[in-house]
Amino acid sequence: QQPVQSPQAVILREGEDAVINCSSSKALYSVHWYRQKHGEAPVFLMILLKGGEQKGHEKISASFNEKKQQSSLYLTASQLSYSGTYFCGTEVNSGYALNFGKGTSLLVTP
Amino acid sequence: DVKVTQSSRYLVKRTGEKVFLECVQDMDHENMFWYRQDPGLGLRLIYFSYDVKMKEKGDIPEGYSVSREKKERFSLILESASTNQTSMYLCASSWGPAPNQPQHFGDGTRLSIL
Numbered sequence A: 001q002q003p004v005q006s007p008q009a010v011i012l013r014e015g016e017d018a019v020i021n022c023s024s025s026k027a028l029y030s031v032h033w034y035r036q037k038h039g040e041a042p043v044f045l046m047i048l049l050k051g052g053e054q055k056g057h058e059k060i061s062a063s064f065n066e067k068k069q070q071s072s073l074y075l076t077a078s079q080l081s082y083s084g085t086y087f088c089g090t091e092v093n094s095g096y097a098l099n100f101g102k103g104t105s106l107l108v109t110p
Numbered sequence B: 001d002v003k004v005t006q007s008s009r010y011l012v013k014r015t016g017e018k019v020f021l022e023c024v025q026d027m028d029h030e031n032m033f034w035y036r037q038d039p040g041l042g043l044r045l046i047y048f049s050y051d052v053k054m055k056e057k058g059d060i061p062e063g064y065s066v067s068r069e070k071k072e073r074f075s076l077i078l079e080s081a082s083t084n085q086t087s088m089y090l091c092a093s094s095w096g097p098a099p100n101q102p103q104h105f106g107d108g109t110r111l112s113i114l
Helices: none
Strands: A005-006 A011-014 A016-023 A030-036 A045-049 A053-058 A059-064 A070-075 A084-091 A104-110 B004-006 B010-014 B019-025 B031-038 B042-049 B065-071 B073-078 B087-094 B109-113
Touching: A005 B019, A011 A016, A016 A084, A030 A059, A030 A070, A030 B010, A045 A059, A045 A070, A053 B073, A070 A084, A084 B042, B004 B087, B010 B019, B019 B031, B031 B065, B031 B073, B031 B109, B042 B065, B073 B087
Parallel strands: A011 A104, B010 B109
Antiparallel strands: A005 A016, A016 A070, A030 A045, A030 A084, A053 A059, A059 A070, A084 A104, B004 B019, B019 B073, B031 B042, B031 B087, B065 B073, B087 B109
């Protein structure tokens, strides 16, 4: 079942922060985050496993609240290079296939 | 670095044709996936494979089939192409058999069915 991402789109000025949320109606085993720049392939950012773990990647970090079946991606002090569409992919069972959300379009302006 | 190569970046075919989309990965990954990406709908899983000659249906398998005769190659087949299959198709691979592995994507094939 497709997870729900919010917001659908966000515009930031360089240096501002943003939060992207990903919610599922089913219990999750893990959550993946990917970023896709226009005309390019999605690129893996990080995986969070159930257990409430928070991970970081440069100034991008994420949390996973398994009780709420929700993950949040935090972009701190955004840079122009952060622009793109962010997708969460959720894993319901310990298997191999992901259900991806519809994506959140992020635009960082000078 | 993992390299996932899709045979065509752009492809134009006619309604009713049998269409083959090819994907090759060079990292000896067990798992391979086919997605279609449409504006506002995100990535939707068509089929995936966790081993040679093994395949599993994803969320939208209707009108598609797949073939995995060799570990490095995963083909998506449109048996009789229709205009509603015009889309961006993305192939991905991941290391197996362990779960929770990152997926590595190809650059995509933009397919137009006329």
